[in-house]
Amino acid sequence: MLSSSELTKTIVDKAISLGASVAGVADIESLKDSPSHRLYPKIGMNLDVPWQEVKDEDISDEVAWPNDALSAVIIGVAHPIEEPELDWWDGRGTSGNRILMRINEELSEWIENNFSIKTYKLPYLIEKGGIFLKDAAVMAGLGCIGQNNLVLTPGYGPRIRFRALLLDRKAEAPGPLEFNPCQDCGQPCRKACPVKAFENTVYLTDDAGQLLLPGLDGTYDRVTCNLKMEQDIEDAVMDMQAGQEESQALRQAIDKFEEGGMAKQHAESDYCVKYCRRCELSCPVGQ
Ligand code: B12
Ligand code: SF4
Ligand code: SF4
Incomplete structure (x- = not known):
């Protein structure tokens, strides 16, 4: 059986070979305690009113984590300025997100077939069972949160979108990067x-x-x-x-x-x- 660090490397390499621009692994116990996952039960998902005015019934307690999930694989696909159409919403989704879904699907199948690991392909929205992808990307060492509230990756800046897959096996999670480009920037x-x-x-x-x-x-x-x-x-x-x-x-x-x-x-x-x-x-x- 592969060690947890070998498993991470193998999965990351496979994700990149399937078309991901970046990929990494986060530990689910640490993710459950990340800033968005802690704030969410206090503010909910109603985007129409200030969080202090959100009604109790609009607040669901927390993200619905599957009980046996131990690690989260985060993949990112760059959305460069020269390809704006990747981010255009056509009523069904965006073409960029469809690429992410295809990679997630193929990665999930490959992991299940080769390592007898159970995977959970997560939806985008929190209300539908998704997780907070920016926290997950940061915890997976893919970048840091910038002053624009987006994940800045060293290679693509904030011009990247994410998707996640959960595993019922522990894969090594390297933790956040030492990266802070906002420090000397004029915002x-x-x-x-x-x-x-x-x-x-x-x-x-x-x-x-x-x-x-x-x-x-x-x-x-x-x-x-x-x-x-x-x-x-x-x-x-x-x-x-x-x-x-x-x-x-x-x-x-x-x-x-x-x-x-x-x-x-x-x-x-x-x-x-x-x-x-x-x-x-x-x-x-x-x-
Ligand atoms: C709901 C949502 C929206 C809502 C509300 C956004 C919000 N932030 O509340 C609206 C519609 C307004 C929106 C707008 C946008 N969104 Co949006 N959105 C989401 C969604 C579904 C959930 C985000 C959320 O509610 N976060 C929780 C709120 C409470 O927290 P937050 O504002 O993000 O702040 C947290 C972080 O900053 C974090 N944090 C701060 N410091 C640190 C440090 C560390 C170490 C860690 C771990 C975390 C951390 O803590 C804060 C909470 O305390 C995610 C997809 C997903 N499933 O995660 C996409 C997502 C965040 N959106 C994304 C994008 C790109 C956008 C837009 C540019 C629009 C667009 N063209 O797509 C704008 C950008 C707005 C901005 N500057 O933040 C991308 C971000 C990619 C990236 N590079 O970061 C995501 C991840 C979707 C994706 N496919 O990848 N979005
Ligand atoms: S610039 Fe950023 S924060 Fe302002 S409206 Fe556009 S996406 Fe939202
Ligand atoms: S402060 Fe500068 S580096 Fe940081 S997110 Fe804004 S523009 Fe990017």
Whole structure:
């Protein structure tokens, strides 16, 4: 049987050979205690109101970890500035995420067939059983959280997307990297935000009960950022040049789809949301 360090190396090499730009392993016990996993039971997932106003019924206790899962494999696929279409949302997902899903699927099958290890392919959304991918990527040694609240990888900066697979076997987890490019940077990421989502401190250490917060110091406002995401959806609907009534019906159908209520209605359409990435694209790391 492979040692835990050999297992990590073998899995990482395989992920890269399948098309991942980076891959690493995080230990699940440490992940359960990571900043997002600790903050989540206090703030929930309602992006429409400030976290202090979120109702108790909108807060689920914690991420649904399978009982026997011991390690998390995190894969990342670079989303370079020259390939913006990887991040465009077409109503079913993005082409970048479909690449991640394909690699995760093939990696899972290969691990199960070769090592009799059980794997869990995780969905994207926390509400659907996903985990906090940025914490997982940092704990897997793939990068650090930047002032833009995104994972900065040495090779690709923040221009990368992640996906995860859980294993019921321990694979060696190297832990976080020594990497802090924000130290001597003038924060173009924060200045680039069109809705000033980094202007106010919306999480205080005393209220949240922890030191590591969104935007590192509590100055990333997810409600404000999400308003821009909503605007991006509106813009995509307008771009389809439908009539007023048609636009409204389309928007309602899209909302239903985003809530998971509809399958492929927009697959053949020209619906395409170009979600904001300004805090990401303005970061010089990995350019
Ligand atoms: C919900 C969600 C959103 C929501 C809410 C975001 C939020 N941060 O609350 C909205 C729609 C607004 C959004 C926006 C965006 N998102 Co988003 N989003 C997610 C999702 C599904 C969950 C994120 C979440 O709720 N985090 C928990 C909240 C409470 O914490 P947080 O704000 O992230 O802050 C935590 C970290 O900073 C962490 N932290 C701080 N310091 C440290 C230090 C260490 C050592 C560690 C371990 C952790 C840590 O602690 C904080 C909590 O205390 C993830 C996918 C996933 N399953 O993880 C993608 C994800 C985070 N999004 C992603 C992206 C790219 C975006 C956007 C650029 C939009 C786009 N074009 O895709 C913007 C960027 C906004 C920003 N600057 O943060 C990527 C990030 C990739 C990367 N390189 O980091 C992810 C991982 C998806 C993916 N496919 O890879 N998103
Ligand atoms: S632009 Fe990049 S390196 Fe500079 S502060 Fe922002 S996240 Fe850090
Ligand atoms: S994704 Fe856009 S709106 Fe959200 S924080 Fe970044 S720059 Fe601001």
